[in-house]
Amino acid sequence: DGGITQSPKYLFRKEGQNVTLSCEQNLNHDAMYWYRQDPGQGLRLIYYSQIVNDFQKGDIAEGYSVSREKKESFPLTVTSAQKNPTAFYLCAASSRGQGNYEQYFGPGTRLTVT
Amino acid sequence: QKEVEQNSGPLSVPEGAIASLNCTYSDRGSQSFFWYRQYSGKSPELIMFIYSNGDKEDGRFTAQLNKASQYVSLLIRDSQPSDSATYLCAVPNQGGKLIFGQGTELSVKP
Numbered sequence: 001d002g003g004i005t006q007s008p009k010y011l012f013r014k015e016g017q018n019v020t021l022s023c024e025q026n027l028n029h030d031a032m033y034w035y036r037q038d039p040g041q042g043l044r045l046i047y048y049s050q051i052v053n054d055f056q057k058g059d060i061a062e063g064y065s066v067s068r069e070k071k072e073s074f075p076l077t078v079t080s081a082q083k084n085p086t087a088f089y090l091c092a093a094s095s096r097g098q099g100n101y102e103q104y105f106g107p108g109t110r111l112t113v114t
Numbered sequence: 115q116k117e118v119e120q121n122s123g124p125l126s127v128p129e130g131a132i133a134s135l136n137c138t139y140s141d142r143g144s145q146s147f148f149w150y151r152q153y154s155g156k157s158p159e160l161i162m163f164i165y166s167n168g169d170k171e172d173g174r175f176t177a178q179l180n181k182a183s184q185y186v187s188l189l190i191r192d193s194q195p196s197d198s199a200t201y202l203c204a205v206p207n208q209g210g211k212l213i214f215g216q217g218t219e220l221s222v223k224p
Binding site (some may be wrong): 031033041042043045048050056058090094101102103104105106107108 | 146148156157158159160163202204206209210211212214215216217
């Protein structure tokens with residue numbers, strides 16, 4: 001059963017705590033992405049990685065960090081420096097090199113920080 | 115900076131009607147275009163992509179691309195209440211990234 005998994009589905013944290021969101025894919029796709037979506041808003045790119053051990057900042061990277069030690073995994077850490085961390089976080093994967101760039105999304109993690 | 119524009123809606127159509135969703139883009143060099151459907155509280159799902167001028171049909175969905183006018187449309191024939199969702203248009207950017215529009219909310223009334 002191929003796909004992208006994100007865990008947990010819902011996450012609650014106290015302000016000032018770091019939290020790590022999991023994203024795993026078994027599609028054998030090279031590229032992976034993290035987006036943030038706020039109510040009624042579009043998708044904003046946080047970080048992306050085109051290959052293992054390499055990643056780049058997206059449009060709103062401040063207060064977030066990532067790692068890409070394995071092709072299958074791209075965890076996102078929301079640090080205490082992120083001012084408004086409550087949002088819906090989406091992970092996506094894409095097969096590079098084919099010129100198509102379509103991205104496939106995981107089910108998302110809804111983070112609430114109080 | 116590339117831009118992708120969509121009317122936020124909501125667009126309301128009666129069941130059985132044709133829903134027409136539009137997207138304009140700023141980069142004349144864009145080659146491919148994607149439509150995603152996002153149900154409330156769920157993640158986006160890729161439903162159509164189009165690379166060539168003209169129409170591409172897949173079941174009740176038709177994507178129309180007009181590169182000269184820089185717009186891409188998604189038509190949904192015989193709209194069903196289950197089609198009620200937000201539809202996102204996306205255009206590739208450098209580095210394999212996608213630029214998403216804000217999305218159009220579609221409501222199909224029984």
